[in-house]
Amino acid sequence: MDEEAFEPVEPEPEGRGGDEASSDVHTPLPPEEAMAEEGPEEAPALRGRHWGSAMAVPAVLLIVVMLLAIGMLRREEGRAPRPTPVPVTPAATTFLFCSDCHADLDRSLREHAVLRFTHERHFAIGVSDCAVCHVANTHEPDRTNRPTMVTCFQCHSLEEGGRAPGTCTLCHPKDLDPSPRTHRAADWLPVRHGDAALADPFVCATCHQQRSCRSCHGLELPHPSGFDERPHAERFFEDPALGDRCHPRAPLVGRDACDRCHHPQGPEASTWIDWHPEVVRNRGAATCFRCHADQTCRTCHRQGPERFTDDDLAADRALLLASPQPSAGAEGG
Numbered sequence: 180m181d182e183e184a185f186e187p188v189e190p191e192p193e194g195r196g197g198d199e200a201s202s203d204v205h206t207p208l209p210p211e212e213a214m215a216e217e218g219p220e221e222a223p224a225l226r227g228r229h230w231g232s233a234m235a236v237p238a239v240l241l242i243v244v245m246l247l248a249i250g251m252l253r254r255e256e257g258r259a260p261r262p263t264p265v266p267v268t269p270a271a272t273t274f275l276f277c278s279d280c281h282a283d284l285d286r287s288l289r290e291h292a293v294l295r296f297t298h299e300r301h302f303a304i305g306v307s308d309c310a311v312c313h314v315a316n317t318h319e320p321d322r323t324n325r326p327t328m329v330t331c332f333q334c335h336s337l338e339e340g341g342r343a344p345g346t347c348t349l350c351h352p353k354d355l356d357p358s359p360r361t362h363r364a365a366d367w368l369p370v371r372h373g374d375a376a377l378a379d380p381f382v383c384a385t386c387h388q389q390r391s392c393r394s395c396h397g398l399e400l401p402h403p404s405g406f407d408e409r410p411h412a413e414r415f416f417e418d419p420a421l422g423d424r425c426h427p428r429a430p431l432v433g434r435d436a437c438d439r440c441h442h443p444q445g446p447e448a449s450t451w452i453d454w455h456p457e458v459v460r461n462r463g464a465a466t467c468f469r470c471h472a473d474q475t476c477r478t479c480h481r482q483g484p485e486r487f488t489d490d491d492l493a494a495d496r497a498l499l500l501a502s503p504q505p506s507a508g509a510e511g512g
Contacts, residue, residue: 277309284298284299285297285298285299292352293351293352293355294350294351295349295350295351295352296350312326312330312331313326328382328386329382331345331350332345332384335349335350337388338388357386361375373425376400376425377425380400380401396421396425397418397421398414398421419478455467476495477489
């Protein structure tokens with residue numbers, strides 16, 4: 180009896196499963212039964228699948244962005260390295276914004292009162308922009324590079340026919356001493372000004388004309404091209420003391436300016452005045468008279484303890500020229 184009661188119950192899950200299968204295809208179950216059949220664990224699983232789909236989209240986008248970035252980096256690596264930008268800008272760009280800080284361009288000039296200068300006047304007569312007078316790196320961290328007199332004399336000139344006159348009072352007050360402080364030193368004129376002129380003669384030329392140099396030196400300064408060849412020797416023979424003002428000779432002290440070029444192989448501790456007799460004895464005098472005239476010998480030999488006369492010197496010259504020349508291995512001069 181118990182077995183008969185149990186037998187019809189056993190196939191019931193199969194029947195219900197079959198009904199479930201057919202209802203999936205034909206007739207959906209009511210919501211309550213569907214929830215009962217799926218059980219309480221199925222709903223979170225569905226929500227998890229939706230959440231995973233939502234997260235997949237930004238993940239894919241992130242991967243795409245990373246791949247693009249890697250591709251760009253590889254392309255950059257394949258190109259030649261970019262040159263380092265030069266920290267110098269064109270003058271036109273550099274001076275484009277001067278007025279942003281310098282609304283009153285002449286304020287500092289009025290405060291110092293050393294220049295009778297206005298920007299407006301220069302702009303009015305054709306100065307095109309700031310770059311005409313100012314360098315591109317006008318402002319540096321530790322200093323301001325102001326225009327120099329060399330810049331001014333690109334237009335101003337003391338010579339006739341210049342674009343603008345170069346007289347001092349045109350730009351400076353009458354009571355201003357335009358000379359630099361170096362010029363006021365006691366040793367400036369006799370000693371130091373020659374070194375400064377040789378170092379940078381164009382600085383001197385901004386204020387001094389050629390006649391300023393010639394009034395004392397008797398020569399064009401800086402020397403014209405080719406002067407260091409025959410012309411300088413000719414001028415020396417005319418006036419041996421002419422070059423001493425800039426190129427002092429020190430016959431009793433040490434090697435002089437002439438020795439440095441003409442006898443560079445001579446002993447450092449000996450001067451040419453002491454050394455040249457040895458050269459004449461070893462090499463003869465023929466090479467000496469290629470450059471030196473009789474008066475070169477007279478300059479020294481008519482003085483001193485010998486007191487040679489012109490006849491003595493002429494006889495010595497003839498004797499020296501008639502002497503046989505030494506061998507090539509003799510000491511050079």
